Structure formats: C-alpha cells, structure tokens
Amino acid sequence: MEELKTMILSDNETKVDxxxxxxxxxxxxxxxTESKEQPISIGIHGDWGAGKSSILEMVVNEAEWVSLESKKKYSCIRFNGWKHQGFEDSKVALLSSIVSELEKKEKLSSKSEKTLKKLWKNINWMAVAKSAGKTALGVATGTAPLTLLSSTMDVLKSTAMTKEGIDKAIESIGGYLRDAKITEDTSSNKEFSEFQENFAELLEDASIEKLIVLIDDLDRCLPDVAINTLEAVRLFMFTKKTAFVIAADESMIRYAVKKHFPDATNENQFNAGEAFANKYLEKLIQVPFRIPALGEVESCIYIMLLMVGSVLSDENKNYIKLREEGLSRIRKPWNVKSFMVDDVKKILGSDYEKSSKEVLIATQICHLLAQNTDGNPRKIKRFINMLLLRYEIAKNRGFGDELELAILAKMMLAEYYAPDFYKTLPDHLDSEGKWDEVPEILNDIRTMSEGEEKNGTEEKERWYDWNWICKWLGTDPEIMDKDLRPYYYACKEKIDYFSGQTFRNDLSEIVDLLFRDKMIIVSRVEDLKNLTNQESDQVFGTVTQKIMEKGQFEVKPKGVDGLTILVQNRPELRKKLIEFIDFIPADKVGVWVLQGWDKAIPKDCDERNRLNQYFDKLKNNGTKVVKEALKKI
Known part of the structure; x- marks a missing residue:
C-alpha cells in the first residue's frame, strides 16, 4: 500500500470555517456595534459539539477586523466558566477575570491605574462580603478568610507580642478594613454601583468602544457555578459599553436554573419548573442564536472538507478553494448538493493525488456517518480522528499493509452504530476471517429492491438488523471475500473479539460425535446446524486433522461419515470437503472413496467438478482395485 500522511484533526475551537x-x-x-453604548447579552445555543466555541473564536476575529475598519476599539475577553469552577465565588471569579484580562491587554494611563486599584478594592469587598456574610460580623468574630487577612498575619508573625507590635497589627487591620470598606455601608447594591462607575471610567480611559466578554463552557459547570456566573452577567446588564456573548447548551442551563431554584412558584403557588427556567433565560439573554444541526448533505460536505483537510494544510490554495465551494453550497440548504469525486478533483487540481484516498473514503462513508451522528460536527470529527489514529497505530504495530482505510471506516461505522451486530460478527466469520453470508444478503437486497418476492426474503429469521445491514452493506467498499480479522484487531481497545477462539469443551463434544456411528450423528443434527460459521470451521478442521494424522485410507476412516453429515447441513464447507478429499493419497485410498458424497456434494453444485477431477486422478494413479471399480461406475 502507498504511504498515507495521517494528520489528526484538532478537536479544539477553530477559526477556519x-x-x-x-x-x-x-x-x-x-x-x-449597532447597540452603541447600551449593554447587550447574546446567547449562542447548540448541543455539545455543535460549534459554539468555534463561533466565539470567529467573533474575536470579526471584532478585530471591525476595530481596524472603524478605528474604534472593540476589546474581547474570554472567560471559561469550567476552568474557574473551583473558585469559592463564581461572581467574583468573573469580575476578577474581566479586570485582570483588561489590565493585561490594554495600555492603561496612570489615571486608569488608579481606577484599577479602586476596582480591585471593590472586588475584595465583594469577596469578603461573600465569605463573612456580607457584614463586618465575620471580622469582628474572627471568621474572616485567612487568605484575605494574610497581610495582617505577616505583621503578627514578624513582631513580638509587645505594645508596639500590637499597634502595628491594629494599624494593618484598620487599613485593610478601610480599603475593603467593611466598616462602611455594606449594601451590596451600593458597592456594585461603585464598581460600575469605576468600570465605566476604566473603559472610557482605555478608549474602549465596547468590551465584549465571551463566556464558554458554562454547560459543563455544576448548576450553582453556572447560575452564579449568569447572575454576575445580570449585574453587568446595567453597565454601559459591555456586551456578553454566552455559549451554552440551553437544556443544560435550564437544568441548572431548576436545580438552583427548586422552590420557584407561579402566582398560583405551583412549582414553576420549566416555565421559570425559560423566563430566566429570556430575561438574561436578549438575543438568542440557535446553531442548526447539519442536514445529511451538509454533513457530507463537512466530512469531505475534514478528510481532505487531514492531508492538505489550511493554507493550501486549492484546499481554500474547496472550502469556499463547500461553504457556497451550504449557504443554500434548500438546494445543496454533495461533492462528487469529479467536483473535488477539478477544484484540487494538482493536489488531488495527495488526497485521492481521503476523497474516496469521504464519498463512501459520508451518508451513513451523517445519518448516525445527528448532524453533530464534533461527533463527525471524532469519528474521523479515531479512524486516522487507528490506521496510524496499525501501521506502527506492523500490520498497516493488511488494512484498507475505507474498509476500516466501514467496520468502525458498524462498531459505533450497530454495536450488537459488530460484537456478534466474529462468531460468523470463517477460518479465513471472511463473512460468507454476504453474497446471500446482497442477493436478497437486490431481489427486494427489484420488487420481487423470493421465498419470503423479508420473513427470514436473521441475527442482525435487516434495515441497517441493507444500508451498511449497500455502501462501498465491498467486504465480500475480505479478511475482517485485521480490522477487529485495529479496533481492539477494550475487547478482544477473538479471545474465545480457543477450542471449547462443547466443540470437543461435537468433534467426538462426528467419529461415532451415522445413526447417532443424525440424531443430533440440530447441534450441527446451531454451530456458528466459525465453530463449524473449527470442528471440520479438527476432524480432518485427526483423520490425516492416522494416515489409514484403505478402508473408510472413522470421522468421514461425520464430515459428510456436517457438510450436508453446512453447505458452506463443501469447498473444504473437496480439499480434504484431494489431500487423500490416490495410491493408498480404497474403493470407499468412490461413493457416499452425493448428499454433501450434490451433482448440480460447483464443487462436484472438483470431485470428478479427483476421480480422474484415481484412474491414473489409484490402486488396481480402485481403477477396476471406476470402470464399473
């Protein structure tokens, strides 16, 4: 096989659309920008993996571009609620993060530096108020947070217990209380009003037209953390020149609201539940955007772009053209068309050969993958990443040449979306790893698609989901006559699907049965029919090996009758029976070999020709007795 450059696709947010x-x-x-100085809150809602974080990245890009074009400063700050989940107070964490990021990003004047100090004092007060019950009682009773009184502790540790030392300690505590204003009016509304004034002054001094705070991963947070962060956003709704863009799964936020306000009631004193959660979100989020799920054809375009992007860089000019063409198609979902291989070949030009395998695989798996991922971009990307990763690992483990990437993708579709079938399939593979039921199934599919009725095709008892298998087998590449074992080993992370293939005790019992008299074997023919393909292969191989080891063929060896009855009930073993007969030395076999095969190898089957060829060999190389018997047949 040709070498394939494998590049795992980043699962992080991206600016490449x-x-x-x-x-x-x-x-x-x-x-x-149109909201001018007025505060605004915007929600980006979508399921896990829908692309919310990537949209936030694109907002940053667009804001930077608008800033350059308009000569106005639109400053973006990212806040990840999940990263700050360990903080004692989520509100304080958000306020601290905003002020801290502004301090890092913007070049502030000396006047702004003074305003910053005021803001940090406001935030310190809110932190103490939270920890000490929003009153000075916490300090009075000695319950103020030790971390916030670290300066006082430092003074106490560095001085002796003298009058002078005590005076210094009291002076330090008094300074802290004055800075944090514990001894003044402790109204949180008054304090936050001052924070708003100081914050507005900072934005003015920094010449910021609008501060855009991008909040991500709230739907990963614990309910209390999510609600406290949203409550902090609510406080900012009265602060000019601010915009909050909140990316979160609506359903998770609703759950957090109901969890945080379990006793919310309506005017009739009934639990408001879902209605309260909806109203909470409506009041907090002024403009909601819901990311639509991808349709099947849109998903197919996305899969094509991802697969080609796994080998061509984002900066590749032809790949940029392909992305542009893909986006132009997605923009018209009512008239969207999937990429055909010829379309991609024409657009990529000289770069097509580098990605021809990926293009083919995308074409083969896109519809089935799209149908099973609910149009979720992250599910699609993770499937493709796992496909590329497993192929790379197989190469490093030394059996990459045994795999075709397209068939690996097909087997992974079964693993992910038909797990019961995938787990059971190894039991139906023959000794060469092939699923010999495929031709019959494909024939049934063709028969049904042509509208014909064939011996109750639809009513056959099957061990797999017929509708799913029709779609799966109906997509390229074909797996007929393919050894599927390497693909199971490539996907073997938790379960070894072939670990049970050592010879079982109950199979040993079947082997022993096949060496007994015909009547006894016939009485247990149902046991032979109930064997899986893999088990019947094992039994057949074990019996033939035992017969060959004895090496006595002048009279019919024990076990031959058992083999013929087994093959009579398992026609897929006819080829193996012929191979066994052909191995019997022509110059040592007795006349028994000339009869008794009709039920196992009927005269109208293909294998009968091979049997006749063996008889012809006996005419030349057989014993004298066998040659004479052949003349009478």
Whole structure:
C-alpha cells in the first residue's frame, strides 16, 4: 500500500470555517456595534459539539477586523466558566477575570491605574462580603478568610507580642478594613454601583468602544457555578459599553436554573419548573442564536472538507478553494448538493493525488456517518480522528499493509452504530476471517429492491438488523471475500473479539460425535446446524486433522461419515470437503472413496467438478482395485 500522511484533526475551537458559522459571528458583532453604548447579552445555543466555541473564536476575529475598519476599539475577553469552577465565588471569579484580562491587554494611563486599584478594592469587598456574610460580623468574630487577612498575619508573625507590635497589627487591620470598606455601608447594591462607575471610567480611559466578554463552557459547570456566573452577567446588564456573548447548551442551563431554584412558584403557588427556567433565560439573554444541526448533505460536505483537510494544510490554495465551494453550497440548504469525486478533483487540481484516498473514503462513508451522528460536527470529527489514529497505530504495530482505510471506516461505522451486530460478527466469520453470508444478503437486497418476492426474503429469521445491514452493506467498499480479522484487531481497545477462539469443551463434544456411528450423528443434527460459521470451521478442521494424522485410507476412516453429515447441513464447507478429499493419497485410498458424497456434494453444485477431477486422478494413479471399480461406475 502507498504511504498515507495521517494528520489528526484538532478537536479544539477553530477559526477556519467549514460550516458557514462565520455568518453567525458576523451577525453577532453587527448587533454589538449597532447597540452603541447600551449593554447587550447574546446567547449562542447548540448541543455539545455543535460549534459554539468555534463561533466565539470567529467573533474575536470579526471584532478585530471591525476595530481596524472603524478605528474604534472593540476589546474581547474570554472567560471559561469550567476552568474557574473551583473558585469559592463564581461572581467574583468573573469580575476578577474581566479586570485582570483588561489590565493585561490594554495600555492603561496612570489615571486608569488608579481606577484599577479602586476596582480591585471593590472586588475584595465583594469577596469578603461573600465569605463573612456580607457584614463586618465575620471580622469582628474572627471568621474572616485567612487568605484575605494574610497581610495582617505577616505583621503578627514578624513582631513580638509587645505594645508596639500590637499597634502595628491594629494599624494593618484598620487599613485593610478601610480599603475593603467593611466598616462602611455594606449594601451590596451600593458597592456594585461603585464598581460600575469605576468600570465605566476604566473603559472610557482605555478608549474602549465596547468590551465584549465571551463566556464558554458554562454547560459543563455544576448548576450553582453556572447560575452564579449568569447572575454576575445580570449585574453587568446595567453597565454601559459591555456586551456578553454566552455559549451554552440551553437544556443544560435550564437544568441548572431548576436545580438552583427548586422552590420557584407561579402566582398560583405551583412549582414553576420549566416555565421559570425559560423566563430566566429570556430575561438574561436578549438575543438568542440557535446553531442548526447539519442536514445529511451538509454533513457530507463537512466530512469531505475534514478528510481532505487531514492531508492538505489550511493554507493550501486549492484546499481554500474547496472550502469556499463547500461553504457556497451550504449557504443554500434548500438546494445543496454533495461533492462528487469529479467536483473535488477539478477544484484540487494538482493536489488531488495527495488526497485521492481521503476523497474516496469521504464519498463512501459520508451518508451513513451523517445519518448516525445527528448532524453533530464534533461527533463527525471524532469519528474521523479515531479512524486516522487507528490506521496510524496499525501501521506502527506492523500490520498497516493488511488494512484498507475505507474498509476500516466501514467496520468502525458498524462498531459505533450497530454495536450488537459488530460484537456478534466474529462468531460468523470463517477460518479465513471472511463473512460468507454476504453474497446471500446482497442477493436478497437486490431481489427486494427489484420488487420481487423470493421465498419470503423479508420473513427470514436473521441475527442482525435487516434495515441497517441493507444500508451498511449497500455502501462501498465491498467486504465480500475480505479478511475482517485485521480490522477487529485495529479496533481492539477494550475487547478482544477473538479471545474465545480457543477450542471449547462443547466443540470437543461435537468433534467426538462426528467419529461415532451415522445413526447417532443424525440424531443430533440440530447441534450441527446451531454451530456458528466459525465453530463449524473449527470442528471440520479438527476432524480432518485427526483423520490425516492416522494416515489409514484403505478402508473408510472413522470421522468421514461425520464430515459428510456436517457438510450436508453446512453447505458452506463443501469447498473444504473437496480439499480434504484431494489431500487423500490416490495410491493408498480404497474403493470407499468412490461413493457416499452425493448428499454433501450434490451433482448440480460447483464443487462436484472438483470431485470428478479427483476421480480422474484415481484412474491414473489409484490402486488396481480402485481403477477396476471406476470402470464399473
């Protein structure tokens, strides 16, 4: 096989738009700029993996571009709620993060530095108020947080217990209380009003037209953390020149609201539940954007772009053209068309050969993968990443040449979306790892698609889901006559699907049965029919090996009758029976070999020709007795 360059796709947020989500980012920034000084809150809602974080990245890009074009400063700050989950107070964490990031990003004047100090004092007060019950009682009773009184402790540790030392300690405590204003009016509303004034002054001094705070991963947080962060956002809704863009799964936020406010009731004193959660979100999020799930054809375009992007860089000019063409198609979902191989070949030009395998695989797996991932970009990307990773590992383990990437993808589709079938399939593979039921199934599919009725095709008892298998087998590549064992080993992370293939005790019993008299074997023919393909292969191989080891063929060896009855009930073993007969030395076999095969190898089957060829060999190389018997047949 040719060498394949494998590049694992990043699962992080990206600025490269493959889904036309840039349109949402542009709209969000337009709303922010048009809102002038008024505060605004915008929600980006979608399921896990829908692309919310990537849209936030695109908002940053668009805001930077608008800043350059308009000569106005639109400053973006990222806040990840999940990363700050360990903080005691989520509100304080958000406020601290915003002020800290502004301090890092912006070049502030000396006047702004003074305003910053005021803001940190405001935040310190809120932290103490939270820990000490929002009153000075915490300090009075000695319960103030030790971390916030570290300066006092440092003074106490560095001085002796003298009048002078005590005076210094009291002076330090008094300074702390004055800075944090514990002894003044402890109204949280008054304190936050001052924070807003100081914050507005800072934005003015820094010449910021609008501060855009991007909040991500709230739906990963514990309910209390998520709600406290949203409550902090609510406080900012009265602060000019601010915009909050909150990316979160609506259903998870609703759950957090109901969990945090379990006793919320309506005017009739009934639990408000879902209605309260909806109202909470409606009041907090002024403009909600819901990311639509990808349709099947849109998913197919996305899969093609991902697969080609696994070997061509984002900066590749032809890949950029392919992305642009893909986006132009996605923009018209009512008339969207999937990529055909010829389309991609024409657009990629000289780069097509580098990605021809990926293009073919994308074409083969896209519809089935799209149907089973609910149009979720992250599910699609993770499937492709696992496909590329497993192929790379197989190469490093030394059996990459045994795999075709397209068939590996097909087997992974079964593993992910038909797990019961996938786990059972190894029991139906023959000794060469092939699934010999495939031709019959494909024939049934063709028969049914042509609208014909064939011996109750639809009513056959099957061990797999017929509808799913029709779709799976109906997609390229074909797996007929393919050894599927390497693909199971490539996917073997938790379960060894072939670990049970050592010879079982109950199979040993079947082997012993086949060496007994015909009547006894016939009485247990159902046991032979109930064997899986793999088990019947094992039994057949074991019996023939025992017969060959004895090496006595003048009279019919014990076990031959058992083999013929087994093959009579398992026609897929006819080829193996012929191979066994052909191995019997022509110059040592007795006349028994000339009869008794009709039920196992009927005269109208293909294998009968091979049997006749063996008889012809006996005419030349057989014993004298066998040659004479052949003349009478």
């Amino acid at each position: 493959l889904l036309n989500n840039e349109a949402i980012a542009k709209t969000i920034v337009s709303l922010i």
